[in-house]
Amino acid sequence: MSGTDTNTVHSPDEARIRDLLSEREQALRQRDADRLIAQYAPEVAVFSLAPPLRQPDSWTHDPAGLRDWFATFDGPIGYEFTELHVTVGGDVAYCHSINRLAAMPHGVPQGFELWFRCTICLRRTGDGWRIAHAHESTPFYMDGSMRAAIDLRP
Amino acid sequence: MSGTDTNTVHSPDEARIRDLLSEREQALRQRDADRLIAQYAPEVAVFSLAPPLRQPDSWTHDPAGLRDWFATFDGPIGYEFTELHVTVGGDVAYCHSINRLAAMPHGVPQGFELWFRCTICLRRTGDGWRIAHAHESTPFYMDGSMRAAIDLRP
Numbered sequence: 001m002s003g004t005d006t007n008t009v010h011s012p013d014e015a016r017i018r019d020l021l022s023e024r025e026q027a028l029r030q031r032d033a034d035r036l037i038a039q040y041a042p043e044v045a046v047f048s049l050a051p052p053l054r055q056p057d058s059w060t061h062d063p064a065g066l067r068d069w070f071a072t073f074d075g076p077i078g079y080e081f082t083e084l085h086v087t088v089g090g091d092v093a094y095c096h097s098i099n100r101l102a103a104m105p106h107g108v109p110q111g112f113e114l115w116f117r118c119t120i121c122l123r124r125t126g127d128g129w130r131i132a133h134a135h136e137s138t139p140f141y142m143d144g145s146m147r148a149a150i151d152l153r154p
Numbered sequence: 155m156s157g158t159d160t161n162t163v164h165s166p167d168e169a170r171i172r173d174l175l176s177e178r179e180q181a182l183r184q185r186d187a188d189r190l191i192a193q194y195a196p197e198v199a200v201f202s203l204a205p206p207l208r209q210p211d212s213w214t215h216d217p218a219g220l221r222d223w224f225a226t227f228d229g230p231i232g233y234e235f236t237e238l239h240v241t242v243g244g245d246v247a248y249c250h251s252i253n254r255l256a257a258m259p260h261g262v263p264q265g266f267e268l269w270f271r272c273t274i275c276l277r278r279t280g281d282g283w284r285i286a287h288a289h290e291s292t293p294f295y296m297d298g299s300m301r302a303a304i305d306l307r308p
Contacts, residue, residue, distance in 0.1 A: 045239065045250050047250070047271040047273070047291070047293070048293060049293060049294065049296070050293050050294070050295070050296050051293045051295065051303045051306060052293070052306060053252055053269065053270075053271055053292075053293065053303075053306050053308055054252070054271070054308075085199065087246055087275070087277065087286065087287075088246065089243050089244040089245040089246025089247075089277070089278075090243035090244025090245070090246065091243040091244070092241055092242065092243025092244065092246045092247065092248065093243075093246065094246065094248050094275040094287060096199050096201070096275075096287050096289070098207055098208070115207065116207075117201040117207055117208070117289060117291070119201070119273050119275070119287065119289045121241070121248040121250075121273070121275065123241065123243070124243075132241065133241075133248060133250050133273065135250070135271060135273045135289050135291070137201070137271070137289070137291030137292070137293070138207075138291070138294060139201070139202060139203060139204050139205045139206070139207065139291070140203065140204070140292060140294065140302030140304070141204070141205065142203070142204045146301055146302045146304055147300055147301060147302065148294030148300045148301065148302050149205045149207075150294070150300055152205060152206060152207050154207055154208075
């Protein structure tokens with residue numbers, strides 16, 4: 001993770017949540033769908049970069065969907081949380097960040113780099129902190145083109 | 155608000171947060187920028203439907219930006235939270251919903267209806283619950299067109 005001050009002393013809960021997000025970065029880079037799914041609470045609500053408005057339970061409980069998505073890329077996947085803020089209150093926490101995804105879809109040798117917004121909300125469960133809600137997005141240009149703003153940088 | 159069971163008994167904190175979001179719906183319909191801004195905590199981080207990735211502080215602390223946006227519409231503005239879920243833990247809470255905006259931009263007599271994802275994270279302050287983070291978005295079509303998916307319905 002960049003954009004965070006490694007000298008800051010975090011509360012034990014904030015440190016655990018930051019570890020969970022570091023594990024998420026690594027799992028994305030390593031195309032490890034099972035580890036990503038294992039971080040979800042059973043009733044997780046996921047709003048993804050791609051349609052539909054909300055991912056169906058079949059997608060959030062079955063690593064097959066993520067595996068299919070990983071299979072569309074050649075070579076390494078870059079993934080990073082930046083400008084990460086974590087707020088913890090009792091058994092609930094939320095995080096917001098600006099994330100970077102870099103990947104090379106099949107047949108697109110130059111690849112792409114995408115910066116997007118990420119909100120992750122967590123609940124403390126008997127198994128530790130789990131992701132109960134995730135929201136990832138780019139804004140869109142309200143100039144009549146209605147293009148997704150995939151060319152923004154923080 | 156629709157999509158919520160009005161017979162459900164909510165905890166006092168959840169009831170207060172649902173009231174805050176009802177007030178938000180009304181303020182949007184009434185084009186009341188001051189009431190909308192007053193719901194923000196001082197350090198709020200807002201990820202809006204339109205660029206940039208994160209709204210600058212000048213936008214979240216000054217109602218002028220919202221007033222300018224309201225002024226681009228003729229006639230009434232429709233705004234509604236649906237499929238609202240509220241989770242409270244101590245002094246932190248998060249909500250996710252699918253929202254509906256209906257409005258008529260100048261010179262577009264048929265208007266538009268947009269369904270989008272909304273995440274709102276709150277902190278309990280000395281003045282009650284305040285919005286510390288908001289994230290609103292549509293997904294986009296990863297089919298090469300990179301169009302914002304503004305035609306989805308829940």
